[in-house]
Amino acid sequence: MKLSQYNNDFSYVDESQQWFEEILSRYLDEARSRALSLVAEGVVADTGCIETPTLDARKVRFRGRQLYAYRFIFCILTEMRAGYDDVVRHRCNNRRCINPDHLEIGSRGENLQDEREFSANGVDYTLL
Numbered sequence: 753m754k755l756s757q758y759n760n761d762f763s764y765v766d767e768s769q770q771w772f773e774e775i776l777s778r779y780l781d782e783a784r785s786r787a788l789s790l791v792a793e794g795v796v797a798d799t800g801c802i803e804t805p806t807l808d809a810r811k812v813r814f815r816g817r818q819l820y821a822y823r824f825i826f827c828i829l830t831e832m833r834a835g836y837d838d839v840v841r842h843r844c845n846n847r848r849c850i851n852p853d854h855l856e857i858g859s860r861g862e863n864l865q866d867e868r869e870f871s872a873n874g875v876d877y878t879l880l
């Protein structure tokens with residue numbers, strides 16, 4: 753199997769989880785300072801969102817992998833070994849936002865549901 757393998761306890765670990773496992777165990781300090789400097793470069797909006805100065809969600813490259821900055825920042829700061837099915841969700845529905853307080857982990861199904869609810873109701877910032 754190329755993209756996945758089984759742990760010693762036979763639980764399934766995908767390649768995304770393997771990457772986070774390696775980063776969190778070997779390069780945590782470096783990853784943390786990268787994540788914090790990305791947040792520091794963001795622009796704070798009235799909503800409390802910290803937005804990247806990009807048109808869409810910013811991507812970052814770190815240790816051989818390119819991923820969304822919000823995913824990198826959330827997973828590194830919470831030391832989350834996110835797999836392919838674990839999506840980092842924007843509670844504020846602003847994809848350019850990298851405020852860790854506006855992010856949470858969920859499944860792909862929950863993410864789709866967020867998008868439907870946003871279309872219907874918008875965002876209640878008092879809940880963030």
Ligand SMILES: [Zn+2]
Pocket residue numbers: 800801802844845846849850851854
């Ligand atoms: Zn936000």
